[in-house]
Structure formats: structure tokens, C-alpha cells
Amino acid sequence: MNHARSYPAFLRDAVGVATDGGWPFYTWMTLLTALALVGVNAWAQQVVGGMGLTAMSDHVSWGLYIANFTFTVGLAAGAVMMVIPAYIYKDKAMHDVVIVGELLAVAAIIMALLFVNVDLGRPDRAWHLMPGLGRFHWPVSMLTWDVVVLGGYLLINLHICGYLLYTRFLGRRPEKRWYLPFVMLSIAWAVSIHTVTAFLFSGLGGRPFWNTAILAPRFIVSAFVSGPAFIVLALQVIRRVAKVPIPDAPLHTLLGILRVTVLLNLFFVGSEVFTEFYSGGSHTASASYLFLGLHGHNALVPWIWTALAFNSVAAVILLSARAKSQLWLADIACALTFVGVWIEKGMGLIIPGFVPSTLHELVEYMPNELEWRVVVGIWAAGLIVFTLGIKIAVEIFAGRMRHQLPDAEPDEPQAAGGA
Amino acid sequence: MEDTSRRTTLKALGATLGAAAFARAMAPLAAWPEDLSIDELLQRHYKELSRDDMVRVLRRLEQETLDQYGAVVTIDDVRPIPEVQFGYALNLSVCVGCRKCAEACHIENNHDRATNQSYIRVLEIKNGSVDLAMGTVDYDHAVPKKGRSYMPVQCHQCDNAPCVSVCPIEATWKEPDGIVVVDYNWCIGCRYCEAACPYHARRFNWHKPEISAEEINPDQAYLSNRVRPQGVMEKCTFCLHRTRKGRLPACLEACPTGARVFGNMLDPNSEIRWVLENKRTFVLKEDLGTRPRFFYFFDK
Structure with missing residues (x-):
């Protein structure tokens, strides 16, 4: 096998598949591209005009960008909820579709990295963060840990996806030694990315709202809500739109996971709320601001109660017997809890950390239009990556994208590097 | 065959439009280099600058202040005094x-x-x-x-x-x-x-x-x-x-x-x-x- 020839062929065919489809595909991709460009444009304005074009301030110095960063890291980590049943519990049905989770991990990490980068005041100096090139304040700064774990997770998942797709493209069976160790690594790594991201916040003694040991467990369990919820919805769309015969079994496995994690997530939030409010004192100020409003400032109150309502309704639906037979009910629960976690771990977590400020000033924050444009742009970019990944995978698994060998003899398995 | 070439043409058209839209979206960045020099972009960390590097940086920053704010200023690298806390x-x-x-x-x-x-x-x-x-x-x-x-x-x-x-x-x-x-x-x-x-x-x-x-x-x-x-x-x-x-x-x-x-x-x-x-x-x-x-x- 000559990889120097077949790998470029793989890439060429992948580009071909990625740019070819019916009108629904073109419409979807044009829409996403347009939205992504709106985001690019808003970001370009922000770079030139300054971060002052956002609604952030010295009081609330992180906003919608870091909120979405936190959520998308969770989404990436949550994808592992397909990997564990597929590889640890040898769930055959899940194994057939596990690539969806791995591609989601790639797309979500790319989004997370974009969300941090648009939050930089000086993106032209982003190279200062590169180990070796800049001055990497490792291991002291948790942000350097995040660079390591997020970059590593992206590479691991790119390798797994690339290797599995490439070998299938060649018409071969993937060799375990080339991907299984990486899959196992990715499971531990998935936990690390969200733990480190939680430590970014919980390590700050000056912000009592974040300075709590339950933050990392909360992050992990909410990731195991948002990840499976997104995948359930994605699988439903894929089997309808791309006409891929995906059985119900993996959906039921994911819903079984959700039934537990949605409740655990509510329980963790409840524990937090109890500790905050029962003990009281000035460290409760942020929680009061979030849940009840403080001294007439209550911008986040409707957000957090929406999140709690969505997550609670989702829990009830998932626990009902009907959701097991009627999947459309489960779809609704997934959509609700996806939005619920997005609020709870985004706006509901980042903003109250800053309100009131460390000198107890009450300055509120609501994202402005420019920030929404950037955020929508990055979500569109993430969906572009995810859609194209899925499309290429579907074509390869269906055998429609297959390497044309001049001499079609299956050759010796050899040291084939992944993508 | 006809259909294929029509598709290729459409794809090329789409790619061209996409590239043009991207350039348009990025257009605000054109105003950026006004405040950005290559020296600035590649400048090393304070602790990695030699005395000579520092002198060059200070003169450049003074010039930038003159260019951008119209003010003549003196920028020094004032170091800490030993035995002082x-x-x-x-x-x-x-x-x-x-x-x-x-x-x-x-x-x-x-x-x-x-x-x-x-x-x-x-x-x-x-x-x-x-x-x-x-x-x-x-x-x-x-x-x-x-x-x-x-x-x-x-x-x-x-x-x-x-x-x-x-x-x-x-x-x-x-x-x-x-x-x-x-x-x-x-x-x-x-x-x-x-x-x-x-x-x-x-x-x-x-x-x-x-x-x-x-x-x-x-x-x-x-x-x-x-x-x-x-x-x-x-x-x-x-x-x-x-x-x-x-x-x-x-x-x-x-x-x-x-x-x-x-x-x-x-x-x-x-x-x-x-x-x-x-x-x-x-x-x-x-x-x-x-x-x-x-x-x-x-x-x-």
C-alpha cells in the first residue's frame, strides 16, 4: 500500500464529498457559511475597535464568549458517553455509530478554541501561548493546563476519526493497536478537559461563587447531559436526512445515561444552592443575584429559572414510561436539557462570578448584538465541521467513498499512521 | 457528462462567491496595521530583551507615542533599587x-x-x-x-x-x-x-x-x-x-x-x-x- 498516493486520494475524495450533495445540503451549508461569515465580520470589527465594542467591562470581564467556551468544552467531553459504551461495554450497536461522538468531540473542541481566541484582547499575540515559542507559565497557570488538555484532546480525536475513516476508505479493517489505545486515552482525557476547565474557575479564591469543590463534578455531570442530548438529536437528524439505517438501540443507551445524569446535575445544583443560602453571609451575594436578584438588579433571574425549568421538565419526561416508546418525547427532553445546561453552565455560571464585583459593586452584564453575532458565527462554524465530518463518514461507511485500487489486492497490514 | 461540468461550474462559482464574501467579512481588519508594526508583533518578553533590544524598543515606543498622540515623551526602563522592599x-x-x-x-x-x-x-x-x-x-x-x-x-x-x-x-x-x-x-x-x-x-x-x-x-x-x-x-x-x-x-x-x-x-x-x-x-x-x-x- 502506498500511502503517499492513497492518502492524498482520501483527502481529495473527502473534499469532493464535502462539496457535493443535494439542494437541502447546499442550502444548509450556505446558511451556515453565511452565519459564520457574519461572525467573522463581527470579530474583525472587535479586533480593530477594541473589546469595548462588547458589553463586557472591568466589573464583568468575561461574558458570552467564555460562557460558550465552558459549555463547548463540556460538549466535547460529553461525547465520551458514546465511546464508553462502545469500547468499554462492547455495545455493538453503539460501536457502529461511535464515530458521531468522536466527530462531535472534534467540532466542539474547535469551537471551544475559537471561543477563547475571540475573547483575547490581542489575538495577534496568541503565539505567546504556544509552548516553546512564547513563555508558557506551566504548571502554575491553570490556563496553560487547558491549552495542553484541549490541544491534546483535539489531536487524539483527530487521529481516531482520521484513522478509522482512512482505513475504511481503503476497504480495510482498522487495526486495534492503531486506535484502541488512543480511544482509551481519550476517555481519561475527556474527563481531564472539563476538570481543568472547572479548575480555571474554582481555583480563584477571590470569587466565592466559583471557589467551590463541587464545580468540577458539576461540570463533568452536566457535560454528560449536554453531550448525549446533542448526540441523540444528531442521530435522529442523520437517520432521517441522510437515510442512514441507525437502529433505536444506541439512542436508548444514550437516553438511559441521560436519565441518570439529568437528575445528578439537578442534585448537584441543589447541593450548591443549599450550601450557599443556608449558610448565608456575603459570599452568598452572587447566588442571590443569580436566583433572586440583588438590590433591584435581576438580569439573570429569568435565565436561571428557565434553565432549572427546562432541566426539570426534561428529567420528568425522561423518567416517564412514554418517552421510552415514543422517541419524539425524548427528543424534546434532549432539546430542553441541552438549552438548560447551556444557560446554567454559561451565563448562569460565568456572569454571577463577577456580580457583585470583588469590591461589592453591582454592575450587570447582558451580551450585546456584536457578541451574539460572533457566538452564532462560531456555532455555525462548529456545525460546518460536524456536518462535513458526518457526511464524509456516512459516504465512507456506506461504501460510496472507497479507494479505487488499480490492482485491487488486499495487502499486508503495515505500519499505517493515522491522520 | 454535461451534468458533471455544470456541477463543476456551479461549485467554482460557489467557491468564488464564498471567497469574496470571506474577504468582505474580514475587511475591517484592513484598518488594523495602522497601530501594528512587525517589530511590535515579534517583540520578545521584557525579561528576554537585552539592553540594546530594550533601547530600540523604548525609542520605537517613543516614536509611536509621537505618531499616534503627537506628544514628545521619554520612556525609560527604570529598574528596581537593590535592598528596597x-x-x-x-x-x-x-x-x-x-x-x-x-x-x-x-x-x-x-x-x-x-x-x-x-x-x-x-x-x-x-x-x-x-x-x-x-x-x-x-x-x-x-x-x-x-x-x-x-x-x-x-x-x-x-x-x-x-x-x-x-x-x-x-x-x-x-x-x-x-x-x-x-x-x-x-x-x-x-x-x-x-x-x-x-x-x-x-x-x-x-x-x-x-x-x-x-x-x-x-x-x-x-x-x-x-x-x-x-x-x-x-x-x-x-x-x-x-x-x-x-x-x-x-x-x-x-x-x-x-x-x-x-x-x-x-x-x-x-x-x-x-x-x-x-x-x-x-x-x-x-x-x-x-x-x-x-x-x-x-x-x-
């Missing part, structure tokens, strides 16, 4: 909350005029408490008001500074004389330090600072009061461009009640040493373990 103390019994210190800081440190920026915030707190939650910075009446006391807060130059720990690129660090500084040309503007600081001591340049040529204080240092670039953090430096040359901080000189005491804590004859040895002092949020070098004290 700076400390600051503030007498809460005599502070009247006039905010002259905040104003002096604003002028001395070439702060953005549009936002009336300053490194000092003065809290007005009801008597009977030193709880910050009981305070306000937005008071707008004659001072001192009966039944109120005043607490100016600025960077505490902590010995265990959370802002320094969290910085992912060592753009902020503690100098040998105890002052926490920022390399404005190395900071990437992630604002993690701003989230980490328990004293609201850090400021971000949300826009390019606005300041007229005649208002610019021309006596500047690389690590302190030079006009900061857009998109980076800044903070109080105990006026190191003054204090490292034997002068006092601008906020101290401006104080009409003599509430502020500054000096070398290693000098047994210094006023700061006398205050620390003889007064009941406290630091803000001592429980956080940040070990500030900014002390508050009462007369009685």
Missing part, C-alpha cells in the same frame, strides 16, 4: 474620601480620559463596619459625610499574587522590590488576572486610550505609565517611574490629609516601618492568603 499604608482615621488620590493617579499614569480611568477606587462605608458590601464608590456629595468613613482601594502588590499565578504567559510578575508589573507588549488580553484579583485592582484597555498631547505626562517608564496599547491589562505600579528614583507616588503627594505613608520597609528609619511597628494595621481579605503590601491603619 516597598510598602504602603493608609490611615483610615484621616481619609476624608475626597478622591484626590484617584485624580492624581489618572493624570500621572496617562489614563484614558474618556472613561476617567484610575487605579484607585474609594469606597464610602457606613460607620460601624468595614464590610465592603456596605460600601459604595458612586457617592456624589460633599465629603466627609457624617457617619461615613472612606476606604481607598488600589493594587495591594500581594506577595502571593493570584493575578501573577494565573497568567498563562508570564506577562505579569512580581519585581524584586515587591511591585507587580505587566509587560504591555507581551499581554494577550485574556483577562484571567482580572478575574483572579480579589481587590478589583486590574484594568483592561477596552479601547485605545484617548488622551490629548498636552495632557500626556511625558515622564514615562516601560513597566508603568507609558500610554498603554489597546487590548491589554494595566494596573497600579506604585508609580515605579517615580518611586524607583526616590520620589513618592502621585497619589500620596496629592493626599490633602496625609493619610498615605509609603516607603522602603527594610529601612528601619522609614515612616512606613514606624507605622507597621506602632499602629494597629490590617490588610484587606487577609483570609485569602494573598499577603498584601498595602496596609490600612487607624490612629486610635
Whole structure:
């Protein structure tokens, strides 16, 4: 096998598949591209005009960008909820579709990295963060840990996806030694990315709202809500739109996971709320601001109660017997809890950390239009990556994208590097 | 065959349109290079610059200030004095909350005029408490008001500074004389330090600072009061461009009640040493373990 020839062929065919489809595909991709460009444009304005074009301030110095960063890291980590049943519990049905989770991990990490980068005041100096090139304040700064774990997770998942797709493209069976160790690594790594991201916040003694040991467990369990919820919805769309015969079994496995994690997530939030409010004192100020409003400032109150309502309704639906037979009910629960976690771990977590400020000033924050444009742009970019990944995978698994060998003899398995 | 070529044409058209739209979306970036030079882009960290490098950087920054603000300024790299550990103390019994210190800081440190920026915030707190939650910075009446006391807060130059720990690129660090500084040309503007600081001591340049040529204080240092670039953090430096040359901080000189005491804590004859040895002092949020070098004290 000559990889120097077949790998470029793989890439060429992948580009071909990625740019070819019916009108629904073109419409979807044009829409996403347009939205992504709106985001690019808003970001370009922000770079030139300054971060002052956002609604952030010295009081609330992180906003919608870091909120979405936190959520998308969770989404990436949550994808592992397909990997564990597929590889640890040898769930055959899940194994057939596990690539969806791995591609989601790639797309979500790319989004997370974009969300941090648009939050930089000086993106032209982003190279200062590169180990070796800049001055990497490792291991002291948790942000350097995040660079390591997020970059590593992206590479691991790119390798797994690339290797599995490439070998299938060649018409071969993937060799375990080339991907299984990486899959196992990715499971531990998935936990690390969200733990480190939680430590970014919980390590700050000056912000009592974040300075709590339950933050990392909360992050992990909410990731195991948002990840499976997104995948359930994605699988439903894929089997309808791309006409891929995906059985119900993996959906039921994911819903079984959700039934537990949605409740655990509510329980963790409840524990937090109890500790905050029962003990009281000035460290409760942020929680009061979030849940009840403080001294007439209550911008986040409707957000957090929406999140709690969505997550609670989702829990009830998932626990009902009907959701097991009627999947459309489960779809609704997934959509609700996806939005619920997005609020709870985004706006509901980042903003109250800053309100009131460390000198107890009450300055509120609501994202402005420019920030929404950037955020929508990055979500569109993430969906572009995810859609194209899925499309290429579907074509390869269906055998429609297959390497044309001049001499079609299956050759010796050899040291084939992944993508 | 016909269908294939039609498809190819459409794809090419789509790609062209996409590229054009991308260029259009990125168009605002064209205005960026006005404030951005290659030298700036590739500049190394403060601690990695040789003496010669530093001289070149300082001349370039002076030229940039002239080009962008029309002001002739002198920027020095003022280094710490050996055997000096700076400390600051503030007498809460005599502070009247006039905010002259905040104003002096604003002028001395070439702060953005549009936002009336300053490194000092003065809290007005009801008597009977030193709880910050009981305070306000937005008071707008004659001072001192009966039944109120005043607490100016600025960077505490902590010995265990959370802002320094969290910085992912060592753009902020503690100098040998105890002052926490920022390399404005190395900071990437992630604002993690701003989230980490328990004293609201850090400021971000949300826009390019606005300041007229005649208002610019021309006596500047690389690590302190030079006009900061857009998109980076800044903070109080105990006026190191003054204090490292034997002068006092601008906020101290401006104080009409003599509430502020500054000096070398290693000098047994210094006023700061006398205050620390003889007064009941406290630091803000001592429980956080940040070990500030900014002390508050009462007369009685």
C-alpha cells in the first residue's frame, strides 16, 4: 500500500464529498457559511475597535464568549458517553455509530478554541501561548493546563476519526493497536478537559461563587447531559436526512445515561444552592443575584429559572414510561436539557462570578448584538465541521467513498499512521 | 457528462462567491496595521530583551507615542533599587474620601480620559463596619459625610499574587522590590488576572486610550505609565517611574490629609516601618492568603 498516493486520494475524495450533495445540503451549508461569515465580520470589527465594542467591562470581564467556551468544552467531553459504551461495554450497536461522538468531540473542541481566541484582547499575540515559542507559565497557570488538555484532546480525536475513516476508505479493517489505545486515552482525557476547565474557575479564591469543590463534578455531570442530548438529536437528524439505517438501540443507551445524569446535575445544583443560602453571609451575594436578584438588579433571574425549568421538565419526561416508546418525547427532553445546561453552565455560571464585583459593586452584564453575532458565527462554524465530518463518514461507511485500487489486492497490514 | 461540468461550474462559482464574501467579512481588519508594526508583533518578553533590544524598543515606543498622540515623551526602563522592599499604608482615621488620590493617579499614569480611568477606587462605608458590601464608590456629595468613613482601594502588590499565578504567559510578575508589573507588549488580553484579583485592582484597555498631547505626562517608564496599547491589562505600579528614583507616588503627594505613608520597609528609619511597628494595621481579605503590601491603619 502506498500511502503517499492513497492518502492524498482520501483527502481529495473527502473534499469532493464535502462539496457535493443535494439542494437541502447546499442550502444548509450556505446558511451556515453565511452565519459564520457574519461572525467573522463581527470579530474583525472587535479586533480593530477594541473589546469595548462588547458589553463586557472591568466589573464583568468575561461574558458570552467564555460562557460558550465552558459549555463547548463540556460538549466535547460529553461525547465520551458514546465511546464508553462502545469500547468499554462492547455495545455493538453503539460501536457502529461511535464515530458521531468522536466527530462531535472534534467540532466542539474547535469551537471551544475559537471561543477563547475571540475573547483575547490581542489575538495577534496568541503565539505567546504556544509552548516553546512564547513563555508558557506551566504548571502554575491553570490556563496553560487547558491549552495542553484541549490541544491534546483535539489531536487524539483527530487521529481516531482520521484513522478509522482512512482505513475504511481503503476497504480495510482498522487495526486495534492503531486506535484502541488512543480511544482509551481519550476517555481519561475527556474527563481531564472539563476538570481543568472547572479548575480555571474554582481555583480563584477571590470569587466565592466559583471557589467551590463541587464545580468540577458539576461540570463533568452536566457535560454528560449536554453531550448525549446533542448526540441523540444528531442521530435522529442523520437517520432521517441522510437515510442512514441507525437502529433505536444506541439512542436508548444514550437516553438511559441521560436519565441518570439529568437528575445528578439537578442534585448537584441543589447541593450548591443549599450550601450557599443556608449558610448565608456575603459570599452568598452572587447566588442571590443569580436566583433572586440583588438590590433591584435581576438580569439573570429569568435565565436561571428557565434553565432549572427546562432541566426539570426534561428529567420528568425522561423518567416517564412514554418517552421510552415514543422517541419524539425524548427528543424534546434532549432539546430542553441541552438549552438548560447551556444557560446554567454559561451565563448562569460565568456572569454571577463577577456580580457583585470583588469590591461589592453591582454592575450587570447582558451580551450585546456584536457578541451574539460572533457566538452564532462560531456555532455555525462548529456545525460546518460536524456536518462535513458526518457526511464524509456516512459516504465512507456506506461504501460510496472507497479507494479505487488499480490492482485491487488486499495487502499486508503495515505500519499505517493515522491522520 | 454535461451534468458533471455544470456541477463543476456551479461549485467554482460557489467557491468564488464564498471567497469574496470571506474577504468582505474580514475587511475591517484592513484598518488594523495602522497601530501594528512587525517589530511590535515579534517583540520578545521584557525579561528576554537585552539592553540594546530594550533601547530600540523604548525609542520605537517613543516614536509611536509621537505618531499616534503627537506628544514628545521619554520612556525609560527604570529598574528596581537593590535592598528596597516597598510598602504602603493608609490611615483610615484621616481619609476624608475626597478622591484626590484617584485624580492624581489618572493624570500621572496617562489614563484614558474618556472613561476617567484610575487605579484607585474609594469606597464610602457606613460607620460601624468595614464590610465592603456596605460600601459604595458612586457617592456624589460633599465629603466627609457624617457617619461615613472612606476606604481607598488600589493594587495591594500581594506577595502571593493570584493575578501573577494565573497568567498563562508570564506577562505579569512580581519585581524584586515587591511591585507587580505587566509587560504591555507581551499581554494577550485574556483577562484571567482580572478575574483572579480579589481587590478589583486590574484594568483592561477596552479601547485605545484617548488622551490629548498636552495632557500626556511625558515622564514615562516601560513597566508603568507609558500610554498603554489597546487590548491589554494595566494596573497600579506604585508609580515605579517615580518611586524607583526616590520620589513618592502621585497619589500620596496629592493626599490633602496625609493619610498615605509609603516607603522602603527594610529601612528601619522609614515612616512606613514606624507605622507597621506602632499602629494597629490590617490588610484587606487577609483570609485569602494573598499577603498584601498595602496596609490600612487607624490612629486610635
